[in-house]
Amino acid sequence: xxxxxxxxxxxxxxxxxxxxxxxxxxxxxxxxxxxxxxxxxxxxxxxxxxxxxxxxxxxxxxxxxxxxxxxxxxxx
Amino acid sequence: xxxxxxxxxxxxxxxxxxxxxxxxxxxxxxxxxxxxxxxxxxxxxxxxxxxxxxxxxxxxxxxxxxxxxxxxxxxxxxxxxxxxxxxxxxxxxxxxxxxxxxxxxxxxxxxxxxxxxxxxxxxxxxxxxxxxxxxxxxxxxxxxxxxxxxxxxxxxxxxxxxxxxxxxxxxxxxxxxxxxxxxxxxxxxxxxxxxxxxxxxxxxxxxxxxxxxxxxxxxxxxxxxxxxxxxxxxxxxxxxxxxxxxxxxxxxxxxxxxxxxxxxxxxxxxxxxxxxxxxxxxxxxxxxxxxxxxxxxxxxxxxxxxxxxxxxxxxxxxxxxxxxxxxxxxxxxxxxxxxxxxxxxxxxxxxxxxxxxxxxxxxxxxxxxxxxxxxxxxxxxxxxx
Numbered sequence: 001x002x003x004x005x006x007x008x009x010x011x012x013x014x015x016x017x018x019x020x021x022x023x024x025x026x027x028x029x030x031x032x033x034x035x036x037x038x039x040x041x042x043x044x045x046x047x048x049x050x051x052x053x054x055x056x057x058x059x060x061x062x063x064x065x066x067x068x069x070x071x072x073x074x075x076x
Numbered sequence: 077x078x079x080x081x082x083x084x085x086x087x088x089x090x091x092x093x094x095x096x097x098x099x100x101x102x103x104x105x106x107x108x109x110x111x112x113x114x115x116x117x118x119x120x121x122x123x124x125x126x127x128x129x130x131x132x133x134x135x136x137x138x139x140x141x142x143x144x145x146x147x148x149x150x151x152x153x154x155x156x157x158x159x160x161x162x163x164x165x166x167x168x169x170x171x172x173x174x175x176x177x178x179x180x181x182x183x184x185x186x187x188x189x190x191x192x193x194x195x196x197x198x199x200x201x202x203x204x205x206x207x208x209x210x211x212x213x214x215x216x217x218x219x220x221x222x223x224x225x226x227x228x229x230x231x232x233x234x235x236x237x238x239x240x241x242x243x244x245x246x247x248x249x250x251x252x253x254x255x256x257x258x259x260x261x262x263x264x265x266x267x268x269x270x271x272x273x274x275x276x277x278x279x280x281x282x283x284x285x286x287x288x289x290x291x292x293x294x295x296x297x298x299x300x301x302x303x304x305x306x307x308x309x310x311x312x313x314x315x316x317x318x319x320x321x322x323x324x325x326x327x328x329x330x331x332x333x334x335x336x337x338x339x340x341x342x343x344x345x346x347x348x349x350x351x352x353x354x355x356x357x358x359x360x361x362x363x364x365x366x367x368x369x370x371x372x373x374x375x376x377x378x379x380x381x382x383x384x385x386x387x388x389x390x391x392x393x394x395x396x397x398x399x400x401x402x403x404x405x406x407x408x409x410x411x412x413x414x415x416x417x418x419x420x421x422x423x424x425x426x427x428x429x430x431x432x433x434x435x436x437x438x439x440x441x442x443x444x445x446x447x448x449x450x451x452x453x454x455x456x457x458x459x460x461x
Contacts, residue, residue, distance in 0.1 A: 017379075045368075051263075
């Protein structure tokens with residue numbers, strides 16, 4: 001998956017993949033890889049919408065940098 | 077020694093004279109109000125009626141709303157959406173009264189709300205005109221609607237980082253955050269609060285300062301929400317301010333307003349995207365994110381359908397091939413009465429090497445016939461097969 005993914009990039013890439021998969025000339029041996037990538041993009045969006053990606057990231061950051069955390073008023 | 081009288085006698089004399097002139101009469105006056113002190117529990121309001129010439133006050137009289145006229149103030153605030161506060165101009169009906177102890181006072185018995193509404197409307201039209209003429213690139217009036225740089229900004233595909241401008245511990249703040257937190261989709265939204273007084277004389281200035289603060293870190297936010305809520309329908313004034321309206325119109329992040337007026341639209345509302353109440357602003361944000369998720373779900377469904385279709389298709393093709401292979405297998409063909417001819421265990425496809433007297437084997441499904449060729453000629457019946 002590309003670095004620095006954003007909703008926009010994920011969405012455009014997902015649209016492109018679905019269009020490629022819908023193209024009748026798609027080769028079956030490339031299908032699996034494309035479906036896998038599409039599913040990763042879907043999971044990325046769903047997780048990010050619910051803040052799961054962020055939680056994982058901040059948990060990872062805590063593990064590496066100790067208890068340094070930014071206090072923000074979070075609408076959660 | 078001069079002949080002196082008691083002070084009360086003089087006061088009585090004044091009172092009598094005043095009464096003789098003013099008793100039973102009322103006067104309509106237009107003036108500015110100042111030193112307004114409202115006592116809500118006893119329903120009284122003390123104030124001064126003033127008239128100015130340039131920077132100088134040339135007339136200043138004390139006035140009072142007694143309890144039975146206090147509803148005039150409430151009516152005024154309800155209808156004009158303005159606080160009855162220092163600095164505004166009103167037209168009101170007064171009685172003149174002199175009291176030996178309290179001196180000269182004007183009892184206010186009525187306020188001409190229409191007069192104030194008229195001045196507010198006039199002021200509003202002036203502000204709107206100024207906004208359009210002085211910012212022609214960013215503010216345009218098109219068929220009765222104000223098209224601004226800000227309200228034409230496209231929204232980010234998902235809204236998750238919100239700068240909230242609101243009053244601390246206010247209903248608006250609570251309603252907005254609650255609506256976001258309890259969203260049924262479980263979307264995560266990060267709210268950074270920029271708290272300030274949001275009504276009163278210099279509220280427009282304070283809101284403007286908060287907007288500037290947001291601007292200084294604008295890359296951290298997807299949008300700005302300006303909300304104010306609760307029951308108070310008064311004090312529309314900060315949102316009619318030219319500078320604030322202009323700043324909103326040219327602000328580089330989309331702005332949603334929810335300043336709690338169901339029927340009226342303020343100038344700031346017109347420069348931004350208006351959603352009336354704090355709760356509606358929050359639900360619009362969630363709705364916006366839901367639209368995005370929906371389009372993801374649609375793509376997911378298209379993907380799954382296509383994958384199912386492709387796999388079914390491939391399975392069918394394999395079935396077809398299997399059938400073909402089966403039909404074409406020698407065993408299957410031999411069942412139908414066909415035979416294979418071999419010479420020394422080698423299958424003969426081309427009969428040109430078979431001459432009379434050649435020993436050939438005829439392989440049938442269950443038996444082999446060993447034989448010698450006696451004669452060979454062209455097959456004239458081949459098309460009949």
